[in-house]
Amino acid sequence: MNIVIENGRIIDPKNSVDRNTSLFITNGRIAALGEAPAGFAADQRIDAAGCVVCPGFIDLGARLNSIEAELAAAVAGGVTSVVVPPDADPPLDEPELADRLVHRAKEIARARVLPLGALTLGLKGERLAELAGLKKAGCVAFSQANVPVVDTEALLRAMEYAATFGFAVWLQPQDHWLSRNGIAHEGEVASRLGLAGIPVAAETVAIGTILQLVRDTGCRVHLTRISSAAGLAMLQRAKHDGLPVTCDIGVHHLLLTDNDIGYFNPHARFSPPLRTERDRQALSTAVAAGLAAICSDHTPVGADEKLLPFGEAKVGATGLEVLLPLTLKWAEAAGVALPVALARITSAPAEVLGLHSGQLAPGAAADVCVFDPEAHWQLTPESLMSRGKNSPWLGYIMNGQVKTTLVDGRIVYQAS
């Protein structure tokens, strides 16, 4: 099938492309930019006038509770590849579960699913899961989701084992003991509101431990959802020292702080917690400088589990359909150019995963997002395809709307 996407502003951050031209797709792959390839006859023309045409977004963290609805939500948000944490029920610690997930995703045929396998059985942090078997079944890396490994010896052994095979380990740096009783960032807001605090030390102590184990094992580690200035400073030094570490930051943490808890708004409860404005600015600077990728940390939570007193509410917010508008919102406030912002949700995540995707080079799979950066829409429960209507942005106007999404050169989403 030959498709041409014309009249749009093509932005491919990885290959430094940013111009108004046409994109040609043949047999599910990018055929050319600019000039039609010889003998190209378009079966379908997509008019992208007034729109940006870019690689489909790669989301480094999205939970797919009801897989059909969430994969539909993904492509409605322009996300063509989704990395799924292993903390579904049951945890993804057996190759067969990974098989089933990958198979189901292919049947649904919307966004690509890149599962993370559990690092330990049941995510309990004690016994290793069958990493090689999980890899074979399609897992791209191994993770504990946001469940810390308490036993440092077990963590050391797990990282050694992963390093044997060259597998990457994804960890959310949060010390179990310093965070187990807390529900909000330990600071002025928590003191005033009487909320048990999670100090920054919960993140930096864990980062320190993990970095030391990286030095000793050579294991590749991706640190997820960094939340503090102090944590970022440690990671910056580690990268400078040449350690094989990467990191990502949740898009909500780029925009919100603990002040946004307001009058105990349960939609502002996240893990890791929203921290101070100083931390938020450090996160923003780090993302602008390319130190971290952005991810949505999509977590659908039903009203029954969210509309509860703050300390009882489940953590997390819906993310797949707001990843683009929130990234654009961040970029505007931070004075970051559009191609740089888009890089953080396309080429940067691809680099973390070691994949060739997240770009529009000829030969690459045609995962494409066409969006109107000026279109605005109001975030309401009805406007979302995800089952997760939980968001601190409910009622707000979102800038940036996806018009068309393609995966493997097939249209998997078309705005009405």
Next chain:
Amino acid sequence: MHNPQLNSNGELTHLLSIEGLPRSILTQILDTAASFMEVSARDVKKVPLLRGKSVFNLFFENSTRTRTTFEIAAKRLSADVINLDINKSSASKGETLLDTIDNLVAMHANLFVVRHASSGAPFLIAEHLQRIGRDDVHVVNAGDGRHAHPTQGLLDMYTIRHYKKDFTQLRVAIVGDILHSRVARSDIHALTTLGVPEVRAIGPETLLPKHLDKLGVHVFHDMEEGLKDCDVIIMLRLQNERMTGALLPSAGEYFRHYGLTPQKLALARPDAIVMHPGPMNRGVEIHSAVADGPQAVILPQVTFGIAVRMAVMSIVAGN
């Protein structure tokens, strides 16, 4: 941000927290409470203000004392009072907090007195009532987690005003586990709003919240230093659970450093008053000689508490 306790006319329609309330509203409550003290001194201790109204005591955390004072206060306003001990009922069967509220609103509840273990629970309820358009149903916070206990804060202020008259000349010390105390937080907000120039917090580092100075409080770890020249001393209860979790070694060590003994009391002004929200742990935070001594006003606090709660319920129910 719009304060959910005030209606569009700036009148108090819920009492959720002292924080964010203007001085005029706190003063109105204290003045109204003074009138209710007269009512409680009569033979017929009832006024018809809330006749025909239903007050539901929703206690998700046990407290016979607080619940009883609210019950007495509501009955003196001629309201019908229904007590719900949620431990034993539907919440433990998995009904959400808001579902419980909806059910009770359908039973024509007019006012909820809510005590809950989670900070912020009464705000969730107030917001929900607003969302379903029931601005005729009111919420009074009887204590939420460690966040606030506004009626206790108000009765503490009433007590201080009764004995000391002018807030603007006082040194007030709050001693003990402020980190976990909703009473302390409410007292601090009330004291600073009413213009008390020197509010002191005394306790070990592990029992004081970070950033207390941002609330306008002067922090002391040395009790003898902190009590010097104080006019009012508010002692907080030390709970047994604090001994686990590495916050404190023992009740004995705590008493030696932070217990109020007659010797330490002597460092304060000679006419200083000693307060305690109750129930007291004698020999842990307070020496019996002080608790039973002439400077303690702990029992009057209880009497004032009924009048203050009558004032709060009548004011919110009328708005």
Next chain:
Amino acid sequence: MPLLPDSLPDAEAQCRQLADLIRPQLHRQPALIGIFSGGAWIAERLRELLGLPEEIGLIDVSFYRDDFAAKGLHPQVKPTIIPFDVEGRHLILVDDVLYTGRTTRAALNELFDYGRPASVSMAVLADRGGRELPIAPTYCVWNVALGAGQSLVLGKRDDGQLLWRLENA
């Protein structure tokens, strides 16, 4: 009902006239109870003029009004203080202006929560008509009709003298 004269009458003189009306009843040893705030001032004046030894009672009817549901609690409530035993006494309720009668009804309800008086009379300076309840003053020195939106308010000067003023809505 006569219309309002161009200049308002002297409230202090009216208090003296009111005292003259009450004087024949002194053998019953009446107790005076003034309704805040105008009635309280007048009751104090009557006490001086009649030479009564007893403290006057002061009554705030906020907790007994019938308009709580519509208007809420009055922002300035003062404590009711009745420094004598109501039981078996002849009481004289004192107010400045009698209008709908609702304040009087509230005051009666409140008084009866203190005990059972032998009788309750009502003394007012002005009766402006417009009654909504079957209530009549026992002692009154001035009947007057007011226009729509007008109200009579008793004030107290810095030197303690009572005087009327007219307010328009």
